[in-house]
Amino acid sequence: LERSCQDPKHLPVPSHESPLSLLSASEEAKNKDVISTESGIDLGPGLFFSDGKRKVDYILCYKSKKRRSQGGPAGDIEDSKLTEEEKALMREDFEAGLVEAGLQIEHDKERPNGIRFIRLHIPWPILSREAELQKIKVAVKKVSGFTLWHISKFKTHDLHLVKSPRSNCFVLGAELPLSTYLITFVPIVCQLLHDEWANYGVMHKYQPVDLIRKYFGEQIGFYFAWLGVYTQLLIPPSVLGIIVFLYGIFTVDTNVPSQETCDDNLNITMCPLCDGVCDYWRLSTVCSLARASYLFDNGATVLFAIFMSLWAACFLEHWKRRQMCLKHSWDLTSLEDQEVLKPLCHEPDSLDIEDHLSGYLINVSTLLFLIFVTFSAVFGVAVYRICMLSVWSMNPDPEAKASVRMTVTTTGIILNMLVVLVLEEVYGAIAVWLTELELPKTTEEFEERLIVKSFFLKSMNAFAPIFYVAFFKGRFAGRPGDYVYVFGDYRMEECAPPGCLIELCIQLSMIMLGKQLIQNNVFEVLIPYKEEEKRPKQQLDKDYVLEPFEGVGSEYMEMIIQYGFVSLFVASFPLAPAFALLNNVIEIRLDAAKFVTEIRRPDAVRCKDIGIWYNILCGISKFSVITNAFVISFTSEFVPRMIYQYMYSTNGTLNGYTDHSLSYFNVSNFPPGTAPTTTLITGVSTCRYKDYRDPPWKPDAYTLSKEYWSVLAAKLAFVIFFQNLAMFLSMLVAWMIPDVPRSLREQLKKENMMLMEFLLNQDQEPAAPLCLPAQEGPRPVTACLDRATPAASAGSNRHLLLLLWFLLTLHHPPAHIHLLHHEHQFRHHLHNPRLPNQPHSPKPPVNYLH
DSSP, X not given: OTTSTTOGGGSOSSOSSSSOEEEOBOOOOOOEEEEESSSOOOOOTTTBOTTSSSBOOEEEEEEEOOOTTTSSOGXXXXXXXXXXXXXXXXXXXXXXXHHHHTOEEEEOTTOSSEEEEEEEEOOHHHHHHHHHHTTOOOOOOOOOOOEEEEEXXXXXXXXXXXXXGGGHHHHTOOOOOTHHHHHSOHHHHHHHHHHHTSOGGGTTSOOOHHHHHHHHOHHHHHHHHHHHHHHHHTHHHHHHXXXXXXXXXXXGGGOHHHHHHHOGGGOOEEOOSSSSSOOOEEGGGGHHHHHHHHHHSSHHHHHHHHHHHHHHHHHHHHHHHHHHHHXXXXXXXXXXXXXXXXXXXXXXXXXOHHHHHHHHHHHHHHHHHHHHHHHHHHHHHHHHHHHHHHHHTTOOXXXXXXXXXXXXHHHHHHHHHHHXXXXXXXXHHHHHHHHHHTOOSBHHHHHHHHHHHHHHHHHHHHHHHHHHXXXXXXXXXXXXXXXXXXXXXXXXXXXXXXXXXXXHHHHHHHHHHHHHHHIIIIIIIIHHHHHHHTSOSSHHHHHXXXXXXXXXXXXXXXXXXXXXXXXXXXXXXXXXXXXXXXXHHHHHHHHHHIIIIIBOOOOOOOOSSOTHHHHHHHHHHHHHHHHHHHIIIIISSHHHHHHIIIIIOSSSSOTTHHHHTEEEEXXXXXXXXXXXXXXXXXXXXXXXXXXXXXXTTSTTTTSBOHHHHHHHHHHHHHHHHHHHHHHHHHHHHHHHSOSSOHHHHHHHHHHHHHHHHHHHHTTTOTTSOEEOOOOSSOOSSOSEEOSOOOOGGGHHHHHHHHHHHHHHHHHOGGGHHHHHHTHHHHHHHHHOSSOTTOOOOSOOOOGGGO
């Protein structure tokens, strides 16, 4: 059954094709005033067998269909690969195997047809044996019961899915500590998570990470721990970003370029925005745009961008330290990587190179096509803006003409956001299909490849419109009299005189906020709420139709994309960390409510870290240094203003910068048909445009001036300086902050010393079992060693091995991770230096030292 394509462990629930599907038992505890773990009060048929004593640990469910002779016409029965008789035989074999292994089974007698449930109970001896085989370190001392008052069911459902953590030790091989089940009552754990975690009234509190891990497993525990660290560390950049924004508000009135842009007395006439129908316009009409641009394009933004580079390094280092503490606290330091073969419809060994090569070729060609689709979508939105600008410029209303640029920009950004949301859903499905074509052999390999493809496609889709505005818009538009056209008649779009930074800021904020708002409120709140109204009344049926758990990949992806918005373009939008912080505070509780009340309780998965997501975070952090350097240099006006102030200004100020940054164009040089047909501004002989070019009265008219090359050289020099400075400071921060906290290193040293001391004492007491004293918290060593002490002839070998281990631990504190990785092999060789009846050999065993 495990090697079959119909393996229920890898099929979604409910499944109409699988002979057997997995579903956790329902927590059917109704509203009661008092619930006691020892009083024997009836907690409902869903928690116990019919005898009221044996507790339900797991539930199997399957679809029972009427046979062809009992039902209607053949067309009413779904076609399936297996007949009902074959599925029934497979279920009988599977259940017989469970009974033979020691599990106790009870069938649901109330449902002769339709969805049927099978309750499972795992006796304590079976659990103890499996915990020993899987090296799960748990408490075995019995604790007294307790009484809980005022327990009530949730608003959406009853306590949703009972699946005791201890049952995972056998049924699916997930290694959860048994102490959770021994010291508490599982519905009470869910009740605590609902009240103290999945509740918007506790947003100000820290997450109960240990309780999340005990109830859902290490994989989900690591996700919420990482999300909590990320959200907590967003507080400093959020505060500083608000300060940068307020600095721009308080100093905008003293900004000379903004004042010159808003000064009507300068009488600066700008060239038309389109050919023929567009008129000349005054620079003062974009006064509000210039002032808004300064709010995000000021000197404080540069310092904030450098700070964000340091913040990214601190965030990664802080998470490594937090992750190391969690690994020690959750007893994961000695966890070995176990790759699970992915169920295929044929044996992996039978695949030849041609089978893999075809999948790789399809992957490459499909990815190239999707890249083309993404940039085509960006180009299509750009064409939309170009066409709408020409059409709306024909409006005779002067007020409509004055706001045409902002109107086109806003509608274009909204269209971009909708395209991003649609393509994101499409790319997610395509990534799964492409990964399956590669035929990965293990589940871990499948997940890593899927994550890489999904991140590549979704990040490209989310960031492509922003990269276009930041680095391409207006760069290839040309100049008056020599514009670049698309489709023969439409000019390429240009940036406003204050620059493209304000448009980049608007696009970043709207895509970031709109994407998260729609995803959180529509996909995670409204749709589940509507589906909840359709659920049947019976509690078992309610739990059966709950959404199956599809992994934390989508949750990680959403936050990683947000991290990209926060770090990659923070120089253009200092308020991005603040918006991300507000979103995450709600996101944590929203995800918590979803895990507790909206989806089936997932199977616990043990893991040592967040996996490949950490590598993606490191890549984004390093790439953000480059993007912020280019945004400050080529998108903002910071470098041109500095060059003018220190090279061309007569008094060392920015007075005259606006006139210096605009070039002249003789209106008589317009090609035929491109000059304005009608104009409200008479007597125009020259108009101005944003560029550094020689004026028409010079011999080399309209060629790039020396000021252009000076500014370009300064921009490139700033990119190199900023990148090296930020990289150096990031590496310095990473070097100064150790990966393992000092307190944890001291604790590990202490535990290793205690272990060595007790092992040495055993030489004097051969018959006594080797046990460590009780201490709070999990330890990276087993709690009790009940093997007999080896013969005295192995004493010298024992002392030598312990001395070597102690020296390695002292001189290399992080080495405990690798040593404990082979802890059980070490104990085996230490207590069994040679087999019985084997002649003594002077060579000590060395496998444990690897």
